Amino acid sequence: MREGGGPASDAAERVARGSYGKLVAFLAQRTRNVAAAEDALADAFAAALADWPRSGVPDKPEAWLLTVARRKLIDAGRRARRRDEAADDLRRVAEELEAAAASASEIPDHRLALMFACAHPAIEAGIRAPLMLQVILGFDAATIASAFLVAPQTMGQRLVRAKHKIAQAGIPFRLPERAELGERLDAVLEAIYATFAEGWTDPAGTEARRRNLAEEGIWLGRLVASLLPEEPEALGLLALMLHAEARRGARRDAEGDYVPLAAQDPALWDAALIGEAETLLAQASARQSIGRYQLEAAVQSAHAVRRRTGRTDWAAIAQLYDALWQLTASPVVALNRAIALAETESPAAGLAALAALGDDPRLKEYQPYWAARAGLLARKGDIAAAEDAYVMAIGLESDPAVRRFLQRRRAALRDAR
Amino acid sequence: MKYFLLIYQNEPALEAARQADRDQVHAAYGAYTEALQKAGILRGGDALERSSIATTVRVANGKTQVLNGPYAETREQLGGYYLIDVPDLDTALSWAARCPGASHGAIEVRPLRPM
Numbered sequence: 001m002r003e004g005g006g007p008a009s010d011a012a013e014r015v016a017r018g019s020y021g022k023l024v025a026f027l028a029q030r031t032r033n034v035a036a037a038e039d040a041l042a043d044a045f046a047a048a049l050a051d052w053p054r055s056g057v058p059d060k061p062e063a064w065l066l067t068v069a070r071r072k073l074i075d076a077g078r079r080a081r082r083r084d085e086a087a088d089d090l091r092r093v094a095e096e097l098e099a100a101a102a103s104a105s106e107i108p109d110h111r112l113a114l115m116f117a118c119a120h121p122a123i124e125a126g127i128r129a130p131l132m133l134q135v136i137l138g139f140d141a142a143t144i145a146s147a148f149l150v151a152p153q154t155m156g157q158r159l160v161r162a163k164h165k166i167a168q169a170g171i172p173f174r175l176p177e178r179a180e181l182g183e184r185l186d187a188v189l190e191a192i193y194a195t196f197a198e199g200w201t202d203p204a205g206t207e208a209r210r211r212n213l214a215e216e217g218i219w220l221g222r223l224v225a226s227l228l229p230e231e232p233e234a235l236g237l238l239a240l241m242l243h244a245e246a247r248r249g250a251r252r253d254a255e256g257d258y259v260p261l262a263a264q265d266p267a268l269w270d271a272a273l274i275g276e277a278e279t280l281l282a283q284a285s286a287r288q289s290i291g292r293y294q295l296e297a298a299v300q301s302a303h304a305v306r307r308r309t310g311r312t313d314w315a316a317i318a319q320l321y322d323a324l325w326q327l328t329a330s331p332v333v334a335l336n337r338a339i340a341l342a343e344t345e346s347p348a349a350g351l352a353a354l355a356a357l358g359d360d361p362r363l364k365e366y367q368p369y370w371a372a373r374a375g376l377l378a379r380k381g382d383i384a385a386a387e388d389a390y391v392m393a394i395g396l397e398s399d400p401a402v403r404r405f406l407q408r409r410r411a412a413l414r415d416a417r
Numbered sequence: 418m419k420y421f422l423l424i425y426q427n428e429p430a431l432e433a434a435r436q437a438d439r440d441q442v443h444a445a446y447g448a449y450t451e452a453l454q455k456a457g458i459l460r461g462g463d464a465l466e467r468s469s470i471a472t473t474v475r476v477a478n479g480k481t482q483v484l485n486g487p488y489a490e491t492r493e494q495l496g497g498y499y500l501i502d503v504p505d506l507d508t509a510l511s512w513a514a515r516c517p518g519a520s521h522g523a524i525e526v527r528p529l530r531p532m
Contacts (some may be wrong), residue, residue, distance in 0.1 A: 149510050365456055394445060395452025400520040403445055 012052035016045055019062045021136035023069070025110035026100070029173045030093050034117075034135055035163045040076070044068035045138065066101040070094045111136060112227045113173045115220075118162075119187035120171045127162045129191040129198075134159055136223075137216055147198050147213050185228070189237045189293060192220045196241050214248075217241060225280070232284035236294030239280040243300030246273035258405040266307035274304050295324045299336075314343040331360045332368075339372050347379040367396040371406060383413050419460060419502050419529040420509040425493040426522035428467050445517040453501060453512070462499035493522050500529075 020041070027037035044065045058064040073094040100107060118131040130148060133139040145155035165171070176184040196217025221238040228234045250268035253259055281301060284294050299320045302313040321337035324330075334357050342350025354373055363369040374389035390410035397403045431439070446464075453459040468487040475482050487494060496518070503509050506526070513524040 149507070149514055151506055151510065154506065365452075391448045391451050392455065394448035395450070395455075396515060398514040398519065400517075403517070403520075404441065407441055407444060407448075 009049065009053040012049055012057055015052070015057050015061050016048050016065075017137060019065060020045065020138040021111045021114065022107055022109055023062060023065055024135050025114035025173070026107055027069070027093070027097075028114060028117075028135075029110050030096060032170070032173070033163075033167045034114075035160070035167070038135065040069045040072050041065070043072050062107045063101040066097050066107070070097040070101065073097065109227075110173065111223065113175055115188050115191075115224070116176060116184055117166055117171050117173050119184070119191050120166070121184075121187065122169055122171055123162050123165060124158075125187075125190075127158045128187060129194040130155060131159060131162050132191050132220065133195060133213075133216065136220065139216075181231075185231060185233065188224065189233060192217055192224065193237060193241070193293075195220065196244075214241075214245065218245060230287070232287040232289050233291040233293050235280045235284035236291060236297050239277040239284065239297035240293050240300060242273045242277035242280070243297060243304060246270040246277065246304070252401065256401060258399070258401040260405070261303065262312075266304075269304070269307055271307075274307070277301070278304075290323070292324065292327055295320050295327070299324075312343075314340055318344050331357060331362045332366070334360075335363065335366075335369055335372060339376075342376055342379075347376045351376045351380060365396055367393050367402075370396065374406075374409070378409075378413055383417055387413055418505065418509075419500060420506075421525075421527045421529065422499040422501060422509070422513050422516060423495055423525040423527060424497045424499075424516065424518035424522065425525060426496040426518055427493050428469075428496070429492075431496075431521070432467075442517055442521070449515060449517055450499075452515070453499065458501045458503050458512070460500040460502050462497070464497040465495060467496075468494040496522075 023041055023044075024034065024037045027040060028034045031037055047068050048061070048065055052058070052061075074091070114135060115132055118135060119128045123131065130144045133144050134141070141156040141159055142152045144159075145152040148155070150158075175181070196214050199212065199214025199217060218238070218241050221234075221241050225231075225234045225238045246269050247261070247264060249270065250264040250266075251259055277297065278301060281294065281297050284297075299317055302316040302320065305311070305313045318337065318340035321333055321340055324333045325337055335354070338350045338353035338357065341353050351373070354369075354376065357363055357369070370389050370393035374386045374393055377383075377386035377389060387410055390406055390413070394403055394406045394410065397406060434442075450459070450462065453462075471487040473484045473486065473488050475484075499516070501509065501512060503512065506528070509526050509528075513519060513526050516524050518524055
């Protein structure tokens with residue numbers, strides 16, 4: 001349901017997308033089978049995307065979709081005639097659907113329960129975000145595979161396996177108990193952030209598919225924040241994504257070349273998104289329960305300060321990364337902490353902090369580590385070592401615009417020699 | 418597992434490129450090769466002369482045919498390869514995406530058949 005063109009089909013797609021996850025969740029709760037729910041809905045959505053752009057979006061689009069899906073279920077029931085139990089099951093669900101489609105009230109929204117099922121601890125961590133994109137937003141396996149840099153066939157198989165697992169292991173479609181909500185919510189938020197981050201790696205928005213991913217991540221973040229407004233980390237994650245999204249337009253110059261954060265013109269940042277992020281962060285911190293996403297959003301907020309004061313609040317950033325390090329012990333956090341240290345103290349202090357990280361195998365093939373190292377070495381005047389580090393950064397980068405930027409930095413070093 | 422990263426590129430576009438851009442791509446390949454070496458996964462690799470230099474030979478019904486040019490005339494031609502040894506396809510794909518050729522043409526990732 002990704003293809004399309006023209007305002008009429010865009011409108012149809014918007015409505016269909018808003019309904020897709022809701023209807024999958026509604027059906028899956030009854031059949032306990034995500035794949036069967038998707039099958040029943042696939043034709044309904046294909047029909048909608050063909051019909052709605054021509055004849056307009058119906059008054060009750062979800063009822064319209066359910067009616068078509070119901071016919072499909074009845075057909076499946078006939079085919080399964082000999083397997084009585086399955087047929088009964090399908091008939092029962094079809095009847096429930098008819099009742100739901102006919103009733104005046106809204107279809108109940110079980111999307112959050114479906115997201116918790118997708119991010120269940122029994123589901124392999126790496127497939128949670130792709131699974132959510134598929135069942136909540138209706139992305140096809142090939143699109144998800146491209147975004148996550150996995151072979152399409154492999155992605156298809158992993159998604160099928162994960163849905164089997166949900167059905168066979170009896171993973172429940174409900175909100176976790178209060179006692180385990182925090183931990184389980186982390187997994188949901190992590191999958192949403194993974195979605196956003198994949199989209200974020202294509203800041204120019206040249207690849208429509210990836211650009212969509214950042215938007216879809218925000219869309220999922222908004223959904224969770226609206227369904228769980230009491231959870232500070234859900235608000236924190238949304239604030240973090242909005243802060244990052246606010247800078248999208250400033251990350252490329254007129255020629256399409258990469259502009260690093262420090263060189264961006266704050267006037268190009270989106271004030272409305274920043275404002276929304278700040279409000280969310282304030283709401284979250286009122287709950288007095290600090291967490292990873294709130295801290296990361298606060299880092300972005302300290303960068304956004306430059307829009308008002310002309311100066312980045314590096315002291316606050318260094319403190320926030322200290323707190324994040326306590327919480328996560330992530331090497332990427334440690335890297336950012338070293339970069340902040342270089343600003344609050346000296347490039348040498350930053351380099352010393354980086355040196356302590358040098359043995360971490362998780363950073364050896366991480367482009368930002370090498371770029372940061374190169375930048376600090378250059379500022380300290382160690383040109384030869386800086387050049388070597390730039391070579392590694394260039395070799396590890398996959399975005400051509402960032403690669404050109406790093407190459408120019410390296411060339412500038414050589415010219416200065 | 419060993420994988421070939423086969424680099425397909427648009428030859429006319431490459432030849433039409435400005436010298437500065439060509440130098441930039443060349444340097445990017447140098448950095449990429451070094452990153453592969455440092456990661457300890459590089460097993461081989463070379464660049465090929467352009468496809469118009471190729472000669473294609475086949476023997477049909479006992480008769481040898483020699484043709485000027487590449488096996489297939491397509492817009493994108495094999496221009497070089499890397500041979501890497503990595504644990505799985507996902508890792509191979511992440512290295513393929515970093516290859517400078519991925520942003521100009523396409524990289525075909527082909528596992529070697531185990532002997």
